[in-house]
Amino acid sequence: MQSTARSFKDNVDTALADPNLQDSLSKLKVGFSERRRQAAERLPEFEALRDRARDIKNHALANLDFYLEEFERKVTALGGHVHWAPTADDARRIIADLCRSIGARTVAKSKSMVAEEIGLNEHLEALGIAPIETDLGEYIIQLRHEPPSHIIAPAVHLTKDQVADTFLEHHSKLGFTRRLTERNDLVAEARAVLRQKFLDADVGLTGANFLVAETGSSMLVTNEGNADLSNTLPRMHIVLASIEKVIPTLEDAAVLLRVLARSATGQESSAYTTLNTGPKRPGDLDGPEQYHVVILDNGRSSVLGTEMQDMLRCIRCGACMNHCPVYGAIGGHAYGWVYPGPIGAVLTPQLLGVEEAANLPNASTFCGRCESVCPVRIPLPGLMRHWREREFERHLTPKAIRQGLALWGFMARRPRLYRRMTALANRLLALLGRAEGRYRTLPLAGGWTRFRDFPAPPAGGTFHAQWRRRKP
Amino acid sequence: MSEAGSQADRAAILGSIRRALRRGPLSGAARQAVDARLADPPRGPAVGRAALAEPEKVALFCQWAEFNNATVARVAAADVPGEIVGYLARNNLPAAAAMAPSPALEALDWASQRMLTLRHGRGEGADQVSITGAFAGIAETGTLVMASGPEHPVTLNLLPDTHIVVLREGDIVGGYEEVWQRLRARYGKDAMPRTVNTITGPSRTGDIEQTIELGAHGPRRMHIVVVGG
Numbered sequence: 225m226q227s228t229a230r231s232f233k234d235n236v237d238t239a240l241a242d243p244n245l246q247d248s249l250s251k252l253k254v255g256f257s258e259r260r261r262q263a264a265e266r267l268p269e270f271e272a273l274r275d276r277a278r279d280i281k282n283h284a285l286a287n288l289d290f291y292l293e294e295f296e297r298k299v300t301a302l303g304g305h306v307h308w309a310p311t312a313d314d315a316r317r318i319i320a321d322l323c324r325s326i327g328a329r330t331v332a333k334s335k336s337m338v339a340e341e342i343g344l345n346e347h348l349e350a351l352g353i354a355p356i357e358t359d360l361g362e363y364i365i366q367l368r369h370e371p372p373s374h375i376i377a378p379a380v381h382l383t384k385d386q387v388a389d390t391f392l393e394h395h396s397k398l399g400f401t402r403r404l405t406e407r408n409d410l411v412a413e414a415r416a417v418l419r420q421k422f423l424d425a426d427v428g429l430t431g432a433n434f435l436v437a438e439t440g441s442s443m444l445v446t447n448e449g450n451a452d453l454s455n456t457l458p459r460m461h462i463v464l465a466s467i468e469k470v471i472p473t474l475e476d477a478a479v480l481l482r483v484l485a486r487s488a489t490g491q492e493s494s495a496y497t498t499l500n501t502g503p504k505r506p507g508d509l510d511g512p513e514q515y516h517v518v519i520l521d522n523g524r525s526s527v528l529g530t531e532m533q534d535m536l537r538c539i540r541c542g543a544c545m546n547h548c549p550v551y552g553a554i555g556g557h558a559y560g561w562v563y564p565g566p567i568g569a570v571l572t573p574q575l576l577g578v579e580e581a582a583n584l585p586n587a588s589t590f591c592g593r594c595e596s597v598c599p600v601r602i603p604l605p606g607l608m609r610h611w612r613e614r615e616f617e618r619h620l621t622p623k624a625i626r627q628g629l630a631l632w633g634f635m636a637r638r639p640r641l642y643r644r645m646t647a648l649a650n651r652l653l654a655l656l657g658r659a660e661g662r663y664r665t666l667p668l669a670g671g672w673t674r675f676r677d678f679p680a681p682p683a684g685g686t687f688h689a690q691w692r693r694r695k696p
Numbered sequence: 697m698s699e700a701g702s703q704a705d706r707a708a709i710l711g712s713i714r715r716a717l718r719r720g721p722l723s724g725a726a727r728q729a730v731d732a733r734l735a736d737p738p739r740g741p742a743v744g745r746a747a748l749a750e751p752e753k754v755a756l757f758c759q760w761a762e763f764n765n766a767t768v769a770r771v772a773a774a775d776v777p778g779e780i781v782g783y784l785a786r787n788n789l790p791a792a793a794a795m796a797p798s799p800a801l802e803a804l805d806w807a808s809q810r811m812l813t814l815r816h817g818r819g820e821g822a823d824q825v826s827i828t829g830a831f832a833g834i835a836e837t838g839t840l841v842m843a844s845g846p847e848h849p850v851t852l853n854l855l856p857d858t859h860i861v862v863l864r865e866g867d868i869v870g871g872y873e874e875v876w877q878r879l880r881a882r883y884g885k886d887a888m889p890r891t892v893n894t895i896t897g898p899s900r901t902g903d904i905e906q907t908i909e910l911g912a913h914g915p916r917r918m919h920i921v922v923v924g925g
Contacts, residue, residue: 449914
């Protein structure tokens with residue numbers, strides 16, 4: 225997927241001015257976060273499980289090579305194949321070769337963020353192989369030629385009416401000529417259209433939430449059942465997963481499952497959690513003849529052992545974006561690439577480079593809600609601060625901010641000058657409008673006052689002055 | 697892709713991981729520790745509701761299954777076919793179903809229900825109703841566990857509009873860890889069936905305006921017949 229992270233500020237202006245998006249986002253703010261809170265309250269052991277989930281992922285990362293080899297050994301023993309892809313290019317090539325080896329014309333795809341990351345659909349289309357997104361949200365945005373705006377709810381930016389228009393436009397040639405107005409009718413129509421595509425598909429491609437080293441199983445957590453149709457109906461099942469998805473055992477999976485669904489959607493459990501281990505067995509009446517796992521690195525191994533390693537614990541639940549005031553205001557597309565929200569602000573600079581994504585770590589109020597809800601306790605604000613420092617070191621910060629910080633730094637190192645200047649500024653602000661209690665416009669602060677008033681400082685001088693007077 | 701090329705890619709990833717972790721392949725005590733962890737997997741923090749005694753465990757299973765939009769009936773073995781025909785009639789569904797070719801299901805007294813037409817085999821795209829057994833039920837979340845095999849095709853769990861599951865009370869366990877133990881006991885420590893589906897209620901989606909709609913791609917209705925005794 226082509227990144228637009230560089231034009232983040234323009235993306236934000238567009239997002240804030242989009243009434244459909246703002247309507248959709250207003251629902252997000254109360255939906256997921258309230259349901260997560262209720263689910264966490266229903267399970268007294270939730271916080272202890274989060275601690276354990278963090279420890280399991282840390283253990284897996286510290287022994288990543290061992291668990292990946294163990295996983296490969298088990299998959300191979302059961303008649304499956306493991307393919308290693310150092311780069312996105314390698315993964316695209318491996319998957320395309322697998323599809324061509326059986327003359328595949330269509331690929332039923334279950335939602336995979338890693339597939340978005342490597343731009344798989346465009347690659348397959350260019351080779352004349354049709355990828356069909358089967359997750360309802362992914363299907364909707366595929367019809368609209370849009371990228372996902374959320375990692376677990378890809379079409380969360382759209383309203384029901386927009387979906388109705390999209391379906392009418394694309395389904396009328398299939399005989400569905402009535403514009404639908406009810407959600408359940410829209411779901412039923414998509415089910416009917418996609419059912420035949422499932423039955424006809426040559427390859428089923430899914431991601432994986434976890435790879436279980438102990439058994440060589442890929443584990444998928446979904447609600448619709450599309451991933452399970454994708455891994456059961458076609459002749460070939462391809463799993464695409466990144467290296468950090470491997471965990472040691474099924475017991476570890478139990479812990480992670482208990483925090484994943486509750487953090488993501490506030491469900492006690494997702495409708496479908498599936499373990500796939502190898503191809504169809506002798507005597508089985510269904511299942512794929514071939515089972516392949518493509519393991520992608522794409523820059524992740526270089527994060528191991530660094531101060532940024534914590535980001536590799538992410539289990540892609542989306543809680544950080546559901547609780548982020550910035551995501552809640554601008555939605556996912558503004559972030560410009562596959563992973564939005566706080567985890568995107570941390571991952572994107574790593575995967576695409578800080579030059580491309582320098583704006584993203586700045587899109588945070590540092591309120592800390594993301595870290596407080598993360599099921600594997602990733603210190604997201606701390607990691608964003610790291611990228612801000614790298615941005616500053618590399619002189620990527622805009623000139624006005626650098627000069628402003630330099631001026632402030634000069635003053636802050638000279639306390640007497642600093643106090644004199646802040647006292648002067650305080651008196652000046654008082655003259656400009658303390659009586660009203662707020663300013664409609666301020667010099668040098670147009671960016672602030674364009675959207676809201678700036679509160680006037682209370683009477684009594686600067687903080688320093690007040691502190692000196694009141695100090696016991 | 698060439699075999700040599702893929703071996704090089706494998707070595708590149710594993711080498712990059714080891715360089716980042718500043719060590720070679722695990723050896724000695726470190727290797728023994730991870731081998732031991734795999735051989736005897738440690739459990740996570742105990743979950744209180746997964747550790748209930750017998751009658752409460754079954755009741756908890758039913759409670760969470762209903763919370764997750766399944767319907768539940770508790771009957772004796774002799775009454776299973778009658779309950780299923782009654783369920784189909786109450787919901788205006790056709791008295792025809794695709795049934796898993798499992799000896800335990802075949803052994804039930806289907807002859808008593810002459811109106812019911814059964815087809816035995818895998819699921820097909822146009823199936824309205826399926827009847828399957830279950831490997832286990834998990835009380836903690838009201839979840840069914842389906843192990844694939846000649847007696848339980850996966851397609852029956854997914855393709856029909858209505859999925860009817862016959863679950864023995866004795867197969868209801870407290871939490872996920874007990875299911876893993878049962879799978880190891882049945883299939884061996886290193887061997888799993890091709891697919892283990894754990895299913896909690898009917899298929900659903902929240903992809904349009906975050907409002908849950910049932911029956912996205914899998915069944916719209918799930919009816920669980922819990923068999924006592």
